[in-house]
Amino acid sequence: MEVDGLVTALERIEHATRDFVRPGHTAESxxxxxxxxxxxxRALGHPYAIDPGLDDARNEASRHCAVVQENLSAVMEEVRRLNVTVSGLLPSLVRIADRE
Known part of the structure; x- marks a missing residue:
C-alpha cells in the first residue's frame, strides 16, 4: 500500500473518532x-519503512485501532442484549402499571 493510501486511512479514522467522541454524537457514530x-x-498494519519513528507511531495506532474495534464490538453487543432484555420487560411492566 502506498503512503497516499495510509494518509487516506488515517484521515478517515481521525474523522470517525472525532465524530464518536464529540458530545451529542449520533446513534450511528x-x-x-x-x-x-x-x-x-488494515492499512495501519502494513509495514511502510518510511521512518522508524513514524513506523513506531503507526504500530501504536494499529494496536489502539484493534483494541477499540474489539471493545466497541463488545459494547455494541451488550447494548443489543440490554435492548432485548428491556424490550422484554416493558410490556409486562406496562400492564402492571396500567392495573394500578
Missing amino acids: PAALLGVLAECG
Whole structure:
C-alpha cells in the first residue's frame, strides 16, 4: 500500500473518532467508527519503512485501532442484549402499571 493510501486511512479514522467522541454524537457514530476501523485499520498494519519513528507511531495506532474495534464490538453487543432484555420487560411492566 502506498503512503497516499495510509494518509487516506488515517484521515478517515481521525474523522470517525472525532465524530464518536464529540458530545451529542449520533446513534450511528459507534457503528460508523467500527466500520471505518475494520476497513481502514488494515492499512495501519502494513509495514511502510518510511521512518522508524513514524513506523513506531503507526504500530501504536494499529494496536489502539484493534483494541477499540474489539471493545466497541463488545459494547455494541451488550447494548443489543440490554435492548432485548428491556424490550422484554416493558410490556409486562406496562400492564402492571396500567392495573394500578
